[in-house]
Amino acid sequence: MTTSPAPFPPVTDAETWRRELDQLRAREKAATRELDAIAAQRRRLPMVELPEYTLMSKDGPVRLVDVFAGRSQLITYHHMWSPGSEWQCGGCTYFTSQFTRLDFLDRYDARFVVVTQGPIDEALAYREKVGNEMEWYSTADSSFGADVDAPPGGGFAVNVLLRDGDRVFRTWHTTGRGTEQLSHTFALVDLLPWGRQEPWQDSPAGWPRSETYDRWLDSPDVAALYGRTPS
Template sequence: MPSRGPAGKASLPDLFDGRRQLIVYRAFFEPGVFGWPEHACRGCSMVADQVAHVAHLNARDTTLAFVSRAPQPDIARLKARMGWEIPWFSLTDRFDADFGVDEWHGTNVFYRDGDRVFRTYFTNNRGDEQMGGTWNYLDITPLGRQEVWEDSPEGYPQTPTYKWWNWHDNYDADAAPDKKWVEVSDAGEAAFRNQDPGTKP
C-alpha cells in the first residue's frame, strides 16, 4: 500500500509503526466529497471525533491509522482544525479498491508476522458506527484485549485484567499502575470469582 505520511512515502508494513497489529479506517476526504476542501465526509468526521487516545491502543501493540486520497498538506490542515491526532496517510495506490473501501468507508485489520502481513478482519456500513473506543478496536483484532480472562490460544500475550491501564502520557517501560488500585482490583476480581452463583448482584 504505497502512501504518503508526514514523513514521506510509507508502505503497508510502515503503517504498523513497529507494532504487530494495524487497524486502518478509510475516511473520505478528497476532491468530490461533500465539504471538500474544508471538511471531510460528515460520517467519517464523526468517526474521527469518537476515536479514543491512540496511546491506549499502542500499549496493546496496536496501531490505528486513517487513510484518504487527500494530499498531506490538506490532511494536516484538517487535523489541526478539528483537533484530531490520529495518524493519517494519503493513498497513492489501489489499496482502497483492493480492500473494498474505494466507494464506501470501511475498517480493515491487519496482523504482521515478521515480513508477512495478513488481513484478519473487515467491517463497513453499520459496523463502523460502533468504532472509536479502545475496547471496540481491540475486540476486532486477532490478539484481542490481551487480558487473562480471554480464552486465547497458548502463547498469546496476556496480562492481568486492568493492570495495563494507564494515563495516555505514561506508557513507558517503567510505568506501573498505582499499588492501591492493583490491591483493590485483585480483591474485586477474587470476590467476583468466588461469589455464590445463586447470589444476585
C-alpha cells in the same frame, strides 16, 4: 428538527422497576455472550496476504508494513474523501474525532490510524482544521484503499491487518453500521431514555424524533469544537 413536549416512561414502584430491569438484564447478558462468541469467531477467521504498498505519511513515503510502527496489529479507518471540498464527510469526521487517547493499544501490540484517498498535504491540513488526534496516511497514489474496499469516491471502511515480519495480512473488514461497535458515542446515547431520537428506531409513541443525522456533529461543528487555528 421536530420538537415535542418531553415524554417520560411510566412511573412505577421500586419492586416492579427492579423486576423489569432484571428481565432486560437477562437479554443484555445474552447479547454480551453472543458478542463474545462473534469475537471468538472473528479471531478464527482465515486471512489473506497483501502485496507491498507505499502510502504517504506526514514524513513522506512509507511502506504499509512500516505503518505498523513495529507493532504486530493495525486497524485502519478509511476516511471518505471528496476532492476539492471544504468539508469532508461529516460522519467520518465526527466518528474519528472521538479517538483522542490511543496509546493503550501499545500494550496490545497494536495501532489505529486513518487512511484516506486525499493527497497527504490536503489530508493533514484537514486533520488540523477539525482537530483530529489520530495519525493520518494517504493512499491517493496507491491501490491500497481500493484493494481493501475503500476506493476513490467510495464509502468509509475499517480494516484490520496483521504483520509477520515484512509480510502483511488482511484479517477483518467492515463498513456501515458495523463500525458502531468501535464507537462510544452511540453506546452512550443508546443508554438514554430517549435514545438516538431517529425515526428508524423502535421508540414509544410521543418520544422526540428528528431526522437521521440531525443530532450528529457535522464537520464544521467538529472544527468549531476541536479545530486548531493555523499559526
